[in-house]
Amino acid sequence: EVQLVESGGGLVQPGGSLRLTCAASGFTYSSFWMHWVRQGPGEGLVWVARTSDDGTIRKYADSVKGRFTISRDNAKNTLYLQMNSLRVEDTAVYFCVRADNYRFDFWGQGSLVTVSS
Amino acid sequence: QSAVTQPRSVSGSPGQSVTISCTGTNSDVGAYDYVSWYQQLPGKAPKLIIYEASKRPSGVPDRFSASKSGNTASLTISGLQPEDEGDYYCCSYAGTYTSFVFGTGTKVTVL
Numbered sequence: 001e002v003q004l005v006e007s008g009g010g011l012v013q014p015g016g017s018l019r020l021t022c023a024a025s026g027f028t029y030s031s032f033w034m035h036w037v038r039q040g041p042g043e044g045l046v047w048v049a050r051t052s053d054d055g056t057i058r059k060y061a062d063s064v065k066g067r068f069t070i071s072r073d074n075a076k077n078t079l080y081l082q083m084n085s086l087r088v089e090d091t092a093v094y095f096c097v098r099a100d101n102y103r104f105d106f107w108g109q110g111s112l113v114t115v116s117s
Numbered sequence: 118q119s120a121v122t123q124p125r126s127v128s129g130s131p132g133q134s135v136t137i138s139c140t141g142t143n144s145d146v147g148a149y150d151y152v153s154w155y156q157q158l159p160g161k162a163p164k165l166i167i168y169e170a171s172k173r174p175s176g177v178p179d180r181f182s183a184s185k186s187g188n189t190a191s192l193t194i195s196g197l198q199p200e201d202e203g204d205y206y207c208c209s210y211a212g213t214y215t216s217f218v219f220g221t222g223t224k225v226t227v228l
Binding site: 035037044045046047050059061095102103104105107108109110 | 217220
């Protein structure tokens with residue numbers, strides 16, 4: 001059974017940093033591109049970042065470029081999102097998502113990040 | 118990255134059909150057949166229900182169908198059931214730079 005379990009969310013002040021972690025299991029992790037998608041309170045889904053199966057290709061939404069870094073450790077079946085210079089508007093539930101040929105076929109349960117003073 | 122537009126809400130009685138549109142541009146929806154649809158039930162993570170514009174993953178009921186024409190994709194729920202109530206999002210691949218863009222989301226209400 002495919003499982004994606006996020007952790008690391010919490011309350012942080014504007015300008016602060018946080019690292020999200022996603023533990024993957026139930027599939028050959030190193031064979032899939034992985035993504036982060038977020039959802040602000042009462043808002044829609046927004047694509048945030050993606051990484052290739054080997055971690056060499058990384059792409060970001062304009063809204064987080066230069067502040068967020070996606071990475072992965074295929075030996076540990078783990079995906080990361082390092083978030084720096086956090087803003088109030090980054091407040092959201094962050095989903096770890098597996099991609100299979102341009103479709104998001106499995107989603108984690110999400111991790112809440114709240115940026116507030 | 119401009120948003121792909123969906124109606125804010127649609128509603129129907131049990132057994133009826135509803136259709137949700139997803140209007141993008143010739144840089145996203147119109148450029149690729151990589152349009153997918155997601156169902157998000159209250160308090161849950163999104164679930165894939167359609168991929169590559171019209172294909173259903175195994176386990177998704179065949180009352181969910183979809184199509185694409187030009188810059189607009191559409192999702193139809195036939196034989197609406199109470200458990201279909203929730204939010205629905207389309208998503209389109211938009212090239213190597215933009216990557217992916219989600220629709221604005223549609224709330225489906227079963228009357």
